Amino acid sequence: xxxxxxxxxxxxxxxxxxxxxxxxxxxxxxxxVTLEPGGSRIGKELxxxxxxxxxxxxxxxxxLFLYLADRxxxxxxxxxxxxxxxxxxxxxxxxxxxxxxxxxxxxxxPKLLRELNDVAVSGxxxxxxxxxxxxxxxxxxxxxxxxxxxxxxxxxxxxxxxxLEFHNRVREGYLTWAALNHERFFxxxxxxxxxxxxxxxxAKTVEVLKNR
Ligand code: TMP
Numbered sequence: 001x002x003x004x005x006x007x008x009x010x011x012x013x014x015x016x017x018x019x020x021x022x023x024x025x026x027x028x029x030x031x032x033v034t035l036e037p038g039g040s041r042i043g044k045e046l047x048x049x050x051x052x053x054x055x056x057x058x059x060x061x062x063x064l065f066l067y068l069a070d071r072x073x074x075x076x077x078x079x080x081x082x083x084x085x086x087x088x089x090x091x092x093x094x095x096x097x098x099x100x101x102x103x104x105x106x107x108x109x110p111k112l113l114r115e116l117n118d119v120a121v122s123g124x125x126x127x128x129x130x131x132x133x134x135x136x137x138x139x140x141x142x143x144x145x146x147x148x149x150x151x152x153x154x155x156x157x158x159x160x161x162x163x164l165e166f167h168n169r170v171r172e173g174y175l176t177w178a179a180l181n182h183e184r185f186f187x188x189x190x191x192x193x194x195x196x197x198x199x200x201x202x203a204k205t206v207e208v209l210k211n212r
Contacts, residue, residue, distance in 0.1 A: 001083075001088045001127050001128075001209060002079065002083055002091075002124065002125075002127050002128075003020075003089070003090045003126060003128045003129075003205065004090070004091045004096065004126040004128075004129045004130070005090070005092050005093070005129075006093060006094070006097060006100070006129055006131045006132070006174060007132035007134065007139075008134065008136055008139045008140075008170050008174070009139050009159060009160055009167070010134070010138070010139035010140055010142030010143035010144075010146070011132035011133070011134045011190040012132060012190055012194060012197065013132055016130070016132065016194070017033055017090055017092055019194070019201075019202075020198070020201055021033055021090060023202055023205075024088050024205070029088045030087045030088070031087065031089075031090065032082045032087050032089045033090050033091075034078050034082075034091050035091060035092040035093060036067075036071060036091060036092070036093040036097065037051070037067060037093075038070070039070075039077075039091065040070070040078050041077070042077075043070040043074055046073075047070070048155075050063065050066055050067065050158070051155065051156045051158050052155060052156075053154050053155075053157050054154075055158060060107075064113075067097075067098050067102065068116055068117070068120045071094070071095060071098070072121075074091075075120065075121055075122060075124045080124055083124070094126060094129075095117040095121055096129060098116075098117060099173075099177055100173040100174050100177055101159075101173075103173065104170060104172065104173020104174075104176065104177070105169050110173075110177070125184070126184060127184070127212065128186060128205065128208045129178075129185050129186070130185075130186050130188060130201055131175075131178050131187045131188070132197070133188065133189060133190055134171075134189075134190040134191055135191065136164055136167035136168050136170075137164065138191065139167070140164070140167060175187070186200075186201075188200050188201060
């Protein structure tokens with residue numbers, strides 16, 4: 001089973017991934033957690049380029065192809081082997097991030113991005129995608145606080161430094177894309193408490209597992 005988490009910065013994806021991993025392990029599953037960009041050896045190198053504040057000369061098209069390269073590598077080295085081994089694999093971001101950030105956020109055509117993603121994922125689309133939805137002002141405040149606390153602003157802060165307008169487009173893009181793909185998406189209001197959010201994610205995950 002393949003589960004992905006999506007949402008703008010600061011929605012609490014990391015916390016929820018830890019909670020659902022512990023729950024699924026308690027129910028007897030073997031669970032691997034991974035992330036994009038950076039879910040493979042080569043992907044870790046790509047992540048440095050993609051998220052560093054110094055990458056100001058990275059063009060929109062290059063950025064797109066680096067994310068797709070990261071994904072192709074991630075699927076072949078990490079995700080597909082885990083699925084084939086009968087594990088549950090959970091990814092913090094996946095193909096939908098490209099459609100939403102590079103598409104709805106930066107203005108590339110979402111339909112074309114879906115097709116390019118088809119090449120990168122080669123059939124490996126998630127069984128369930130959980131979208132944590134939050135007002136960008138609230139999310140960005142949380143993400144900036146975390147980056148400053150962990151001293152990661154320079155290394156990881158390129159997207160947090162984008163305008164609020166960009167993040168508003170991304171948030172709306174996520175909601176539009178989730179509605180277009182409702183058979184796979186589950187949208188949760190991330191302004192709720194972590195416990196409230198988790199209860200909903202747990203119920204949905206159990207339901208999807210049961211119906212497989
Ligand atoms: P994160 O560590 O906060 O998830 O940072 C990853 C950043 O990369 C996030 O701001 C979204 C962005 N991103 C894209 O723009 N396109 C993609 O395909 C992926 C996976 C991430």
